[in-house]
Amino acid sequence: xxxxxxxxxxxxxxxxxxxxxxxxxxxxxxxxxxxxxxxxxxxxxxxxxxxxxxxxxxxxxxxxxxxxxxxxxxxxxxxxxxxxxxxxxxxxxxxxxxxxxxxxxxxxxxxxxxxxxxxxxxxxxxxxxxxxxxxxxxxxxxxxxxxxxxxxxxxxxxxxxxxxxxxxxxxxxxxxxxxxxxxxxxxxxxxxxxxxxxxxxxxxxxxxxxxxxxxxxxxxxxxxxxxxxxxxxxxxxxxxxxxxxxxxxxxxxxxxxxxxxxxxxxxxxxxxxxxxxxxxxxxxxxxxxxxxxxxxxxxxxxxxxxxxxxxxxxxxxxxxxxxxxxxxxxxxxxxxxxxxxxxxxxxxxxxxxxxxxxxxxxxxxxxxxxxxxxxxxxxxxxxxxxxxxxxxxxxxxxxxxxxxxxxxxxxxxxxxxxxxxxxxxxxxxxxxxxxxxxxxxxxxxxxxxxxxxxxxxxxxx
Amino acid sequence: xxxxxxxxxxxxxxxxxxxxxxxxxxxxxxxxxxxxxxxxxxxxxxxxxxxxxxxxxxxxxxxxxxxxxxxxxxxxxxxxxxxxxxxxxxxxxxxxxxxxxxxxxxxxxxxxxxxxxxxxxxxxxxxxxxxxxxxxxxxxxxxxxxxxxxxxxxxxxxxxxxxxxxxxxxxxxxxxxxxxxxxxxxxxxxxxxxxxxxxxxxxxxxxxxxxxxxxxxxxxxxxxxxxxx
Numbered sequence: 072x073x074x075x076x077x078x079x080x081x082x083x084x085x086x087x088x089x090x091x092x093x094x095x096x097x098x099x100x101x102x103x104x105x106x107x108x109x110x111x112x113x114x115x116x117x118x119x120x121x122x123x124x125x126x127x128x129x130x131x132x133x134x135x136x137x138x139x140x141x142x143x144x145x146x147x148x149x150x151x152x153x154x155x156x157x158x159x160x161x162x163x164x165x166x167x168x169x170x171x172x173x174x175x176x177x178x179x180x181x182x183x184x185x186x187x188x189x190x191x192x193x194x195x196x197x198x199x200x201x202x203x204x205x206x207x208x209x210x211x212x213x214x215x216x217x218x219x220x221x222x223x224x225x226x227x228x229x230x231x232x233x234x235x236x237x238x239x240x241x242x243x244x245x246x247x248x249x250x251x252x253x254x255x256x257x258x259x260x261x262x263x264x265x266x267x268x269x270x271x272x273x274x275x276x277x278x279x280x281x282x283x284x285x286x287x288x289x290x291x292x293x294x295x296x297x298x299x300x301x302x303x304x305x306x307x308x309x310x311x312x313x314x315x316x317x318x319x320x321x322x323x324x325x326x327x328x329x330x331x332x333x334x335x336x337x338x339x340x341x342x343x344x345x346x347x348x349x350x351x352x353x354x355x356x357x358x359x360x361x362x363x364x365x366x367x368x369x370x371x372x373x374x375x376x377x378x379x380x381x382x383x384x385x386x387x388x389x390x391x392x393x394x395x396x397x398x399x400x401x402x403x404x405x406x407x408x409x410x411x412x413x414x415x416x417x418x419x420x421x422x423x424x425x426x427x428x429x430x431x432x433x434x435x436x437x438x439x440x441x442x443x444x445x446x447x448x449x450x451x452x453x454x455x456x457x458x459x460x461x462x463x464x465x466x467x468x469x470x471x472x473x474x475x476x477x478x479x480x481x482x483x484x485x486x487x488x489x490x491x492x493x494x495x496x497x498x499x500x501x502x503x504x505x506x507x508x509x510x511x512x513x514x515x516x517x518x519x520x521x522x523x524x525x526x527x528x529x530x531x532x
Numbered sequence: 533x534x535x536x537x538x539x540x541x542x543x544x545x546x547x548x549x550x551x552x553x554x555x556x557x558x559x560x561x562x563x564x565x566x567x568x569x570x571x572x573x574x575x576x577x578x579x580x581x582x583x584x585x586x587x588x589x590x591x592x593x594x595x596x597x598x599x600x601x602x603x604x605x606x607x608x609x610x611x612x613x614x615x616x617x618x619x620x621x622x623x624x625x626x627x628x629x630x631x632x633x634x635x636x637x638x639x640x641x642x643x644x645x646x647x648x649x650x651x652x653x654x655x656x657x658x659x660x661x662x663x664x665x666x667x668x669x670x671x672x673x674x675x676x677x678x679x680x681x682x683x684x685x686x687x688x689x690x691x692x693x694x695x696x697x698x699x700x701x702x703x704x705x706x707x708x709x710x711x712x713x714x715x716x717x718x719x720x721x722x723x724x725x726x727x728x729x730x731x732x733x734x735x736x737x738x739x740x741x742x743x744x745x746x747x748x749x750x751x752x753x754x755x756x757x758x759x760x761x
Contacts, residue, residue, distance in 0.1 A: 089649045096637045428633040431594060432694070433622020433650040435615045526586075526595050529629055529706075 090438060093429075094445035097422065128417065132410030133454055139403035140458025140505045145465040146396050147497045152466075152490035154389045158355070160310030160486065162378050163235040164318070166202075166346035167358040169376045170365065176372070187345070190368050191361070198350025202229040205326040205343030209281040209299065211319075213271045220267065220281060221317050222299075224326025224343065227251070233348040236307065236320070241265055243275045243305030250304075251322035258302035259325045265306045266315035266487075273303045281319070283329055297329060311486055344373075397500075404505050411450055412512035415443060419520040426520055427528025440521035447513020448506060455505035459498055466491035540603070541734055542568040542591060542702065547600035549586050549757075560586045562757040563600065570701070573728055573735040575745035578754035584738040585706055587754070591736065592625055592704045593617045622650050626695030626733075628724075630707035632687040634679040634694070640666060640686075641675045644694045651698060665693045669723070685716030692723060696731055703727070705737040709744065721747070 170187070172178070180203070188196045205224035210217055227246040231237050237245050240262070250260040258278045273279055283297045301321065309315045323343075349358060358377040366375040379386050419426070426439055434442070470491055549561040561583045568574065568591075576584045589595040590602060593609055602609045604624065612620065626647075634643045641662050648658035666675060669689050679687055688708065695703055705724065709717035721744055728735045739745050753760040 085652045085654060086650070424633060425635055428635065429646075429650075430618070431592070431621065431627045431633075432647045433618050435618035437615065438618070438650075524595075526589050529589075529594070529633065 086438065087441070090442040091445045091449070094442050095449050097418065097425075097442075098446050098449055128410075129414050132407065132414045133450070135407035135410050136404065136451070136454035136505065136509070137458040137461055139400070139407040140455045140501060141461035141465055142403055143397070143400040143505075144459050144462030144493070144498060144501045145469070145491070146400050147393065147501060148462065148466045148491045148493045149469065149489060150389060150393045150396055151492040151494055151497065153486070154386065154393075155492045156310060156486055156488065156490040157382065157385065157389075158378070159235075159490075160314060161382055162352070162355060163239060164309055164311075164314055165378055166233050167349045167355055167378050168347040168362055168365070169204075169344060169378075169380075170347060170369070171344035171374045171376070173372050173374060183345075186369075187347070187365075190365050191349075195350055195354070200229070200232045200348045200350065201345050202226055202233040203323060203343060204230075204346050205323055205330060207283060207326055207330060209283045211267070211271060211279065211281050213279060216270075218270075219317065220319050222281065222283075222326060223318055223320045224323035225320055226323050230346075233346050236262075239307050239309060241306045241308045243303065245305060246320065246322055248322075251324035253322075253325070258300040259321055260304040261301045261319050261321040262305040262307050263303055263320075264309050264315035264318045266312065267317065267319070268303065268306050270316070275303055275305070278302045299329065310488070315487070401504060401508075404508055407454075408451075408508045408512035411447060411454075411509050412516055415446055415450070415513050416516035416519065418446070419443060419516050419523070422520075423523055423528040425528075426523050427525035430525040431529065436521040439523075440517045443517035443520045444510060444513050447517070448510045450513075451506040451509025452502075454509070455502045458505065459502060462501075463493060466493065539569050540567050541570045541572075541605060542566075542736075543603040544587070544591060544597075545601045545603065547587070547590055547597040547602065549583070549590060549595070550598045560757055561590070561597070564757070564759055566591075566752065566759065568702075568734060568736065571732055571734055572750060573725075573748050574737070574750040574752055575748040576736065576738045576752045576754060577740070577742060577745045578760075580740075582754040583757040584754050588704055588706050588736065588738050592627060592702075593621055594627075622647055622698065624701045626698065626700040626703045628688070628692050628695050628703065628705040628708045630710040632679065632684075632691040634687060634691055636679055639676045639678055640671060640682065640690045640693075643679070643690060644697050647694060647698045662693070662697055665697045666690070669693050683716075684712050685719055688712060688716070688720050689723065692720070692727065696727055696733070699731060700733070702734045702736065705735070705739075707739055708737065709739070709741060717741075717744075 184201060187201065188199055191199050203226055207222040207224065209220050209222055211220045225234075225236075225246065227248050227250060231245070242265070243262070246260065246262060253259050263273055267273065271279065279301055281299045281301060283299055284294045285297055301319065307315075307318070307320065309318055326343075349355070349361070355378060359379065362375045362377040362380075366373065369375065429439065429442075430436075473488055544564050544566040547561055547564040547566075548559065550557040550559040552558075560581075564583075564587060566587070576587065578584050586595065590597050593602070593612075596610060600610075604620070609617065609620065634640075635646070638646070641659055644662035644666055645653075645655070645658040648661055649655065653661070663672075663675060666672060669692065671686065671689055671693065674682060674686055674690070679690070682690065688711075692708075695705075703724075708724065709720050712720060724735065724737070725747070727733060735748075737745075737748065745751050751761075
């Protein structure tokens, strides 16, 4: 007898392949016998013949799984998008690190930059970028209302390399170097957060006033005020509502002058500090560790903060939310898996005769069990893959709806726009979870299939 | 043909099969003894409920006896586990049933290739061997047809091709012509005998058809779960 033996070195793989193919065919072709079963699968799907082959219960359980996985993936993507948007808003305005000076002793800019770069790994040094800043607080008055504002003094040339502010310009122009040389009698060109601009009706080229309170040297309990004349040259979308409502960006030279510093910023600096970009966004995670090292090196006169410092609670909450949302929505997938289990079970009952035939041809009980486990696995794999695709479409729809309608009240969510961030790792996690759940759901019907008596199945057609 | 111990291919020794029925048990087979030698062709006849099909299923390892033993070339099959029995069926036995029991989703070619795939052959090799057998049975025009596109006679021929594609030692047939018209039944009968010759098969057939049964060199008559003659 020259036929192949039943058990050989390569049969395990071939057997699994055969069982998987059988499971797929049983799954896709539903057991009907119409002529269209010979059509290619894409044609059947397009012409709905496949849905007829599967029958309504299978289609419903499949879509249940798709909806569950889609919801899970889009929820994860929105949470990640929220985190990414928030992080971008913070990093774009503050940089990865903020190094603030605590005293007003002059320091050589060149020496300081050199000292700072020396604290980073060699590979980073050329990529690390710095820009000086000086922050003042003032009060804007207009249209019968007043509110506190932050005047961010920036150096127009170097700030573009450190903060991603230019990309956030929605109207007008960005600050130029010449803006720092504006005569004292002229209004100082500034860029304003768009929420502030809308609130105070600050259209381009419009002049407005900000009151800068300054403590009196003679009486520290009192203060004098200086009125600044500013002119809007651009609007910024700073992402986060509280940034957008308070920030005004102006050349650092003016900020220094108003704060009482006389020395030109290009040579020395006395107040404010530095914003640092670590060269690559991927290094943001390391900023916290770097901040600690830098603080130790620079000494007591400097404070070093990483980008997450002021928002650490929010970012921590997002991490917890992500896990909670994952498990809450995973319940939907688990519910869908019950449908998958009942669907496979019905398939097993309908295929009693086929199972008996396969037993007669040489499949063992374990093989039959494996075949229906494969079915659960493949059902889950296809449903989860389609679910991820549908989830991606839902994510895009969410972005589009946000653009067209004011979906998120900025005062509630802190952000007026939430990005959708699909990560391969999260997609893999969602897909694997769904497939695993479907596989688990198939265990019981698969066991039932294996225990069917082949004699019963062969008795009738 | 010698009936010495070494010449026995298949042997049932004191095979009893009973099913629980309320407080009592229904005895379908009662201590059946049967010996089959290599290359033998025998028919099993008897009235409905005599236990013919049950005996065939037990000899074909699709069912286990309640009591008694079944030996294949001296090996006690009742001691084998399910995996080993499945392997044994795939390697040594072919089955033809009253209803063709072809899988509706698969073409004739794929159905015939199935025992080879189960044995571990790759798809290409299995399909090539299956095609060869289908051609031998005159079904070369029906390779890619699904069971629903075949006539009753063709369906049964495909199921016979599937039964012999692994070149088994024993072919079991349970009422192979029971679902066919006279013309097709005659054709299937001829094919069975012809396959027995060409493939040197041991043929064990259960049938109601006494004329068909009479064509076998050996007939086993059953009544109430025992072999009458």
